[in-house]
Amino acid sequence: MLVVGTSEGKRWRMGRMVVQWVLNAVALWIVSRTVSGFVVSGWGSAMIAVVVIGLFNVTFGLLLKIITLPLGILSLGLFFLVINAVVLKFASEFVPGFRVETFKAAFLGALALAVLHLVFGFLTPKRRRREYRAEY
Numbered sequence: 750m751l752v753v754g755t756s757e758g759k760r761w762r763m764g765r766m767v768v769q770w771v772l773n774a775v776a777l778w779i780v781s782r783t784v785s786g787f788v789v790s791g792w793g794s795a796m797i798a799v800v801v802i803g804l805f806n807v808t809f810g811l812l813l814k815i816i817t818l819p820l821g822i823l824s825l826g827l828f829f830l831v832i833n834a835v836v837l838k839f840a841s842e843f844v845p846g847f848r849v850e851t852f853k854a855a856f857l858g859a860l861a862l863a864v865l866h867l868v869f870g871f872l873t874p875k876r877r878r879r880e881y882r883a884e885y
Contacts, residue, residue, distance in 0.1 A: 773866075774796045780861045783861060787858040793846070794845065798844045830860055
């Protein structure tokens with residue numbers, strides 16, 4: 750049984766984070782092989798690009814999503830793909846070996862990454878919630 754506060758629970762969370770990091774790099778590599786204008790030169794560049802994209806998504810992307818929330822609601826969330834494309838294009842300027850040449854490539858890459866993240870989300874194991882029962 751997995752208890753959250755134990756070292757076993759911490760190891761499980763850390764292992765899951767590493768698996769997510771690697772799967773995101775694999776998704777980025779797959780997109781680079783399928784979308785023209787979306788280039789990742791190697792695994793090292795993919796791993797670094799995933800970290801940079803994550804940091805930009807948490808800061809810059811989140812700010813843009815909050816500012817454009819009404820537009821995102823009106824477009825049923827499709828405008829957030831545009832924001833993700835902007836984040837990808839912006840991140841490609843900072844990571845050597847990761848290049849997004851056009852906005853079309855960034856948009857198609859954002860769409861493909863969203864689909865791959867959905868698929869990978871179904872494939873990764875989830876932590877089971879501990880059931881609490883009252884014993885009398």
